[in-house]
Amino acid sequence: MFHLIKRDVILQKKQLLIFIPFILFFIFMDVHPVLTFLVASVFIPFNTYAYDEKAETNILLNSLPYTRKEIIASRYLGAIFYMSIAIVLTSAALFVFGKLFSLSDIAIGSGLFLLFAACTFPLFYILKPGYITTAVIIGFIVLSAMGPPVVLYLAEQFSGITDFIMNLSIPIVYTGSTVLIMLIYLLSWGLSTAIYQRKVF
Amino acid sequence: MQITISNHSKEPIYEQITTQIKSLILTGELAEGAALPSIRKLAKDLQISVITTKRAYEELEKAGFIYSIVGKGSFVAEQNLEVMREKKLKVIEEQLGAVVTNGKELGLSFDELQQLLKFLYEE
């Protein structure tokens, strides 16, 4: 299964060259570090889907001695793995260019990434190939455009909860969100596995 | 062991093989106890299906010309090849006898019979 994760590197050899300039672009645009971390994390795992979109890839993977469970597991574990690497590289880049960032930036960036991944990965297995890239792009745009306003709106409506959260100490907020996000990620993993088991190629 | 098959003959390929191996054995070119190529090697050399050589060997074994040992291969049977040859010669003698009788009844001369035999032999 680790070989399945490794295949992304082999597949995207050329794209990886773009990775560093890509990140540097965001750094020089003085974009908020959270967004930089988010974008860096998204790069590899979501690019793989461009390959997995094709019917032939699924036929190949399922003809090789891998179970469907393993194939999905490699996606979810791979995403975490590549996210970690991306964060390390991005942090190094930010440091080298004297840009400030904090641990909470990393935490928020990775948290958002995992959330985004958890929401979109199952879609990749439900939607027909060809629609996936479109779905990701639309999803991303929708999330960034509508996300903040929606959260603000909800915060106002449910001020009771908001006050409660605000009054919690920072560590608890962070632990709570981490647990929540991990749960969502695991749920997504389970959902994707269930969908993929039933798929017909 | 040289075998030549024709893809366009009326005779099924496995029969062609059986016939050729039989005569190789009867004429002594394939000695008793000699090992035959494996059915798979023969199939590959003749460019035919394995099941065809398998059938040919099976027919030969049934007729007692060869025997097979699993894991070792097939060999020419050591047995009454002389007797078999004698028997066949006897049958040929009888058949020729009948030909001669029928020929005489029709008034055919020896030369005419010989021509007929030559014609059939070269077919």
Added chain:
Amino acid sequence: MEHVIEFKGVSKRFKDFSVQNLDLQVKKGFVTGFIGENGAGKSTTIKMIMNLLKPDSGEVKIFGLDYRTHEKEIKERIGFVYDANVFFPGLNLKDIKRIVAPAYKRWDDRLFYQYIEQFGLPLNKAIKTFSKGMQMKASLAIALSHHAELIIMDEPTAGLDPVFRRELLGTLQELMIDGNRTIFFSTHMTTDLDRIADYIAFIQNGRLVFQQSIHEVAENYALVKGSLDLLDRDTEKAFIHIQRTAAGFEALTDRIDEVKLIFGDAVVIEPASLEDIMFYLKGGVAHVSFN
């Protein structure tokens, strides 16, 4: 284990097509040709063999094992060659090997490079630049490099020139020297099978019409030709399907002895090729008049 592939009562239904009650048995150590016209159910069957599709009902056993419990073990022992390239088109053979090889416990680099050289394939050019024939050879090289016991080929010679097809069949014949290997070869080029197949499975409209050794096929089916006046309501019954023209009739029979009895020397009886069998079992062509 005598049968490498065993289907028992396998059925699968799609929107406008279904495969019904397949009882397929592929014998170990032989080449089984799988014929049928396009849309007959060949690809569906192959997908069920590879567990890309699960049947609605019935049982699929490969090497006597069940996919539900032994998926990886089964796939370790299968080499596959599909009719379209399934390997990442942008990658070259070296990189594809880097992705595929670790998946197999019994991958053999030495074998792989041997086949690459034998087939004359470049290691550093992207697969999408390969011709169809080269792509097929590449798939075959990969399929043969992990000591697979079962080789599944789905229309491997479609679109390939005759010379290449011969070479491919030669390679396959070489493979069959090992009595542990089994080849399952789906095709609608029946002439390919004449050279190499031991058994034939014929599928039509989702049903297995027959699966027999080539000898049984030759002994059971024959082409009969004669003049039209020989046919009447009774004698017609000996035939599966009859083609009539102004010059006479041509028909397929699976009752050769009966035909000989009824017609004797009045007809010409010839061995039927697989193509003839497919054609007549389909129902031939609508009546053509030459008047």
